[in-house]
Amino acid sequence: MPVSQEEAFARIRLLRSPHVGPVSFRQLLARFGNAVAALEALPEMASRGGGKGQVAPEALVRAEVAAVRAAGARYLFHDDPAFPALLAELHNGPPILTVRGDLALLQKPAVAIVGARNASAAAISLARQFGRELAAQGRLVVSGLARGIDAAAHEGALAEGATAGVIASGIDIAYPPEHAALQDRIAAEGVLIAEQPAGTQPQARHFPSRNRIIAGMAAGTVVVEAAPKSGSLITARIAAEAGREVMAVPGNPRDARARGCNYLIREGAVLVQGAEDIAELLDSFTGSPRSRFREEAPVFAHLAPDEAAETIADAAPADIAGLISSAPVMVDELIRTSGAAPSAVQLALLEMELAGRIQRHAGGRVSLI
Known part of the structure; x- marks a missing residue:
């Protein structure tokens, strides 16, 4: 409606x-x-x-x-x-x-391609090839318009189909500035996506939020080249938490830019070397990923979005303020400790959040501000 x-x-x-x-x-x-x-x-x-x-x-x-x-x-x-x-x-x-661009593209099967900003020439060439070949198969290639791997994946996809660019700024702000033309081209030939209000300049805290959109849109995320502590690995973790495929391209262990991918593979991400490997995984994806890369996830925490939304409608808030400290705690732990109904705990947290007393963290955890 x-x-x-x-x-x-x-x-x-x-x-x-x-x-x-x-x-x-x-x-x-x-x-x-x-x-x-x-x-x-x-x-x-x-x-x-x-x-x-x-x-x-x-x-x-x-x-x-x-x-x-x-x-x-x-x-x-x-x-x-x-x-x-x-x-x-x-x-x-x-x-x-x-959003700017063709909304119909958002219904295509999507694959995310991410990686290092200071990527090697070989990795950039491979990302461009991945983008081109996957787009030619009718897939929507999703990335973050950053330098290096992101830009190469977008360019490759635009050559054969379409791509989705997710930015950490407002929809009217080009970042990085040297990608203004690429961003406009994506908006004209593909689809450009922003979560931040128009006019918002990108800040460090916006990039993890952008990364969850990139991972969330796709059935699988491919990391082409990345350092061990990078935004690309954050994207991979989000994809794993959401039950999506996590794929990585192996690299030379002597190259620091390959260590992130090698780590992902060691921890259970699927090793891929060509677009055909990626396509095989995505074509057979039924909601149960083959990759074993996982982050520790709560058993009950966010209830499940639909169930939490339904049950909170008629709930009365639980008395849980004394159970929350500055150390993040899982919501399911609050439910177990308090003995209150999940909906009552969720409503209490909602009221405290609106009051500016708590903040939410990844993995369904909360803490006092």
């Missing part, structure tokens, strides 16, 4: 309000049925959580909407049929995206 203009504006305003993140946004919609009602209830909920809730000013949101339109972009909500289906499955996936 199409979202009314009033509801669309309220959703944007809700997400831009202080202390409202992807998880709390969905829980608020589930509890109140729509964003208009959620905005009205936000101050009272924050007050119950021990703080003072604030709502994003209307003027600020109107300016953002105008900037999105001026950039030739549009908003895409998480429950829109055009929203990438696999991305919608993430418990902390973005509720709202801004």
Whole structure:
């Protein structure tokens, strides 16, 4: 069912309000049925959580909407049929995206290709080949428009099909600046995606969020070349946590840029050497990845996004404030320790989050701010 203009504006305003993140946004919609009602209830909920809730000013949101339109972009909500289906499955996936380009491409089977910014010439050539051959098969090649591997994968895909570029800035900001032409070409021939509000300059904290979109859109993530502690490995971890395929290209152990990929393979990622290897894995993907690369995941933590959203609608908050400290703890541990219903714990956390008292971490963990 199409979202009314009033509801669309309220959703944007809700997400831009202080202390409202992807998880709390969905829980608020589930509890109140729509964003208009959620905005009205936000101050009272924050007050119950021990703080003072604030709502994003209307003027600020109107300016953002105008900037999105001026950039030739549009908003895409998480429950829109055009929203990438696999991305919608993430418990902390973005509720709202801004996009430029052909939305129909978001329904293609997607593969993410990521890697080092200071990549070797051989790795750049291979990433370009991967992008070209996978796009020629009808796949949407997803990457982050960074220097090195990302740019090569985009260029290869554009030569034979289409690509999706996910940026850490607003939809109207080109980053890095030298990729402005490539970013415009992706918007014209493929699809450009941003989560941050229009006008937002990229900051370090935005890149992990961008990486979860890259991994979340695709059934599999391929790491071509990467250092052991790099954003590419963060993307691989997110893909593993989401139950997607993680693939890596082996490299010379004497090259520091290959150590990240070699580590992934040692830990259970699937070794790939050509586009045919990638295609074979993705064509047979049924939701159970062959890669054994895993991060430690909570057993119960986020309940499951749909179940949490449904049960929180009629819940009363649990008394769990005394159980939370500055050390991150899993939500399922709070449920076990408190003995309260999962929905009651989720509602208490929601109120505390809106009050600015807690923050959420990867793996379904929370801590006091």
